[in-house]
Each structure stands twice: as C-alpha cells, then as structure tokens.
Amino acid sequence: MIKRLFTLAFKNIFRARNRTMITIIAYAFGIGLYVFMNSLLTGFYNTSVKNIIDKDIGKIKVMGNDYNLDDAVPLPETYFEYTKYTDISKQYEYCSPDMQFIASIITSDVSAKTVIRGVETDKANSVFHYSNDIVEGVWIDQCNDNEVVIGGRIAHSLNLKLGDVFTLIFKNRDGNFDAFDLNVGGIISTGNPNIDRLSIFMPLAKAQEFMSANGLISGISIKTKKYNTEKIKINETFTGVSAYTWEDLSEDFLNLDKMKSGFSSILIFMIVIVATVGIFNTILLGMFERKREIGMLKAMGMSRRQIELLFSIEGGIIGFVGSVAGIAFGFLINLPFVIKGFDISVYGDMDIGYPVQGVVKSLWGFEFIIPALILGVIIAVLASYYPARRAARLEPVKTLRD
Amino acid sequence: MIKLENLKKTYNPGKIEVHALDNVSINIEEGEFLTIHGPSGSGKTTLLNILGCLDIATSGDYYFKERDVSKLSMSDLSNIRRTNIGFIFQTYNLIPVLTAYENVELSLMLAHRKYKKEDILNALDDVGIKDLAKRFPREMSGGQQQRVSIARALVKSPKLILADEPTANLDSENATMIMKAMKEMNEKYNVTFVFSTHDPLVMSFAKRLIKLKDGKIETDERK
Structure with missing residues (x-):
C-alpha cells in the first residue's frame, strides 16, 4: 500500500505541473543558497585557520604569565627568559621563539603602524615556512645588517621597494624612544593580511637589541598535533609562562565567523521559509482541488492516516526533488569559486573580518549534502502537515456532494 | 442483509x-436490485449515505449483516466500507492520475485483499472494457469511465453496491449498457444493488422500487 501511495503522490504532484515546478525551483533556490553559502564560508574559514596556524600563531603560543589576551601584541613587561624556549623546544620539533613589539614606520612622506617580529630564521621557517613567501628580495637569513623583510601590503601602501630606506620609531623596554633607519631587503606575502599589512621581520637578536631586551623573548610558537593536551601539559610543566591555543588567541575571528554563519543561516532560513510557504500553498491548493477525490478515497475505505500520509508524501517528494535540485544548483554556482576562487582583493584593503587576502577558494560542501537533503525533506513534510491533516478530516458526505 | 428500524436523520438539531x-x-435482502426514488430533497441521498456507512443516523437502528452499525465510530464504519460496500457515483469519481487498471487495483489494495493481475482484468472484462485497462480516465468516454467505476466497486466482491444517479451523465444508449452490465453482475455474483435515481430507465431494471417523500417511505413496490 505504501508503494501505491508513493506512486499516487508522485503522480498527484505533477497534476498542477507549473505550480509544482515553481515550488520546486523556489525550494531548490533556497537549498542551493544554503549549500553554496556554507561551502563558501567554510572555504573562508579553512583558509583563515590555515593562515592563522601556518603564518601567525602556530597551534600553541607560549606567552609570558602577565600576557593579556586583549593585547594584540605582547607588552615588553610580559617578555620572558629565552631559556624557557630552550627547555620547551626539547619537547617539540616545530618550535619558534619570537619578539614582537609595536613600532611606527616612516618614509619620506607617509607613516604607519607596524608590528616588528624578531624571529630566529631557521626556527621560524620550520613552523611558518616564511622563506617560501618571499615575493621580492630575500628572507632575513640572507639580508644585510640593516635590511629587514617587510609585509607586501604595507610595502605597497607606503610605496616601498627593495632597497628603499625607511625609519622605524618605537619605545624600547626601558621606556625610551629609539629610531633606526633600515632598508627593505625582502618583501613577503603570506596570504595572512595581519602579517602582510602590519609586519616587519628581522632577526631575533636585532629585535632584542632594539628593545634593550637581550636574553628575552615575547612568545614561542609551537606546531604539534594534540595541541589542547599539549597546552595543558606546558601550563603544568613550566612556570612563568602560559600556553594558549590558536583558538584562544583568535577569539575575535572565531566569534565573527560564528556571527557571519549565524547571519547567513538566518538569511537562508528566511529563503527556505518562503519556499516552505510555497510547498504549503501547493499542497493546500491540491487538497482543495481534489476534495471530491479525497471523498471517494475515503468512501473506498482509505483511512485518515493514509490520507495524511498521501499528502505528506506529496510534500516530501517536492522537498526531496527541490533539495536534490538545490544541491545540484548549489554545487553549480559553487563550481567557479572552487576552481578559480573568490578574489577579495577587489575590495582593496577593506577588512572583511577573515584573515585572508587575494583569492580564497570555496570548498565542495559535501558535508552539507546530507543535512540539506534531510532538512529539505523534513521541512517540506512539516509544511504539508496542515493541508494533509485538513484533507484527512474532510467528510466524504460533504466532499462527494461538492 | 440490511435492516433499518425507525431511522431518523435530522440536520441542525436544536435549531431550525x-x-x-x-x-x-x-x-433489504441479499441479491436485491432496488431503486430509491422521489423528488429532490426527499432524503434519497441521505438514505444512501447512511446505507453506505458514510453518514450516521440521528436515531434508529441500522443492522448490516446482523451487526448494529448505527453506533459505530467513523473509523469502524470506514472498515465496513472498505470490505463490504462499493460505490458508483454520477460523476464516476475515478482517480484521474491512475489508469483504469490502477483505479480498480486501488480498490483491492484499500480492501487489503490479496489479488492477481487477472482478478483486475477479469473485473474490467466483466464490464466490457478489458482493452481499455491502460487508459487514463481523460482518455475514456463517460460510459467507459462509469464502467471502470463499476469494475472498481465490484472487484473487491462487496455485499452491497450503492449507486447514486449512475446514469445521470450518460446518454440513453450508454445508460442502457451500464444498467445491463450492473444487472448482469447482480445476477452473476448475487451482489445487492441499491440505486438512488430519478431515471425511469434505472427504475425499469429494478425489481423493487422505494419511493421517498419528505423523508418518509411513501411506497415500497416489488415487481
């Protein structure tokens, strides 16, 4: 009997072919957007996470005990002994010490805020592979004494080219202002706007000298697999420092991602609601048009439950076909963004909240297929519940007379 | 087979x-071929609905095969309809998206009967439209559609078939053919036919004529 109900339902939904097709198209549009938006946002999220871990923080960042999570760059008073790095690095293969501080960069006519990153070249390379990101000039291990590596975006905005001179002004650990003239020895483009827009790389020893902080560092970046467990282990083993995961230090980005996903979910939800109203309308109109037929089915002994089931199956089929078409549509509009990507450089220096720049590729949202399909069918069945219930409650005596 | 005692049906009780x-x-005995006739508003359709367990009486008793069905729930009445009663309507009421074969098959499915393809084809053959088994209602004439509805009513071997103005939409030639087909089925399977009609042609086939007026039996004649 169920098989016959499915056959009957399938035939019924194509009785009003145009109406059904419009409903399916509207539904497919909603589901398609759901798949596409989630695929695109996942692409942005994954690229962002990769940029944060591979180019900025690592999986774990060890900071001085007094480090405040609100500070984007650790303050000099939170610096800690280099020997901590010596101890910690014995346990982790990929481990890089650094010293970060804020400075102003001044050229002949422009100035900008920058973050100095003093790193040990080989260690930084083992964690962040910066030498692969050099687009002009050389990495700091091949720079001359006065040369540094500058982020591509900051170089572009300040119109700095290889060999150009600029002045760096900063307040050292003793509270005194210092200024140095430096040359551009290399330009780096990591794909992480936080680095490319703000950072200047120099050897750790030079940064320590600039800050009058010999033997001190501001942080240690570590790449390790089970980073949550390792974070606890470091905090339990070493005193004077605190370990943070990349998630701890990227709270703003993660919150923003949640918020954007939430907004897109609301938007898609509203589209799906409109499509759902379409299904409701299609089934309800079908019910009104087939009153006499329902009466006949009841006269023949079809139970209320079977009538309800018949109309729910009709809604479910529309939902299923709409969802499958929507998934196909979502994949289709996602295709160019997966192959060619989404070029956010057209927005210039605008901060979109994700630590990404240039071309960001969308992902194939295979993980959204099953939820989209299940969600699509469930919503459609729920939308047809009321018309199905009304149909089931029709009295054959009245409907046969209509 | 059917016994009605002091049956009353009142609409708007307590108001007008x-x-x-x-x-x-x-x-009504098994195998009867009877008509209920009378002017519009005389209660023919109401009586037919109650006989068909589509509606319940306000008071009185209705025994179907010695079972009092006047106090049954709508769900129990649905079970009786499913297995014991077939319906034929003026407007045929075939399911438009199903073929003649499928329309007849649906009746067997709803009655939870085990069946073979031959059972359905035989039912269509009984009313002379076996060749039209694959046709949809829209591809058939009114007479042919009504034959499908007869086959649909008969295929589950019901005890009672209720026909509400079955010839009203047919020309006289088709109406005669339909009536002959039903008479044949009545004789072949001893199934009881009750007609609600105005049509003298239908009455000419009947062995018993019940005339209703203002909700009361005015005459009950046997031929």
Missing part, C-alpha cells in the same frame, strides 16, 4: 431542524 429521514424502516 430539517428532517431528512423520518422513521424509515426497510429490510
């Missing part, structure tokens, strides 16, 4: 009451 049936008592 309309007595559609007023103290109707009838006995």
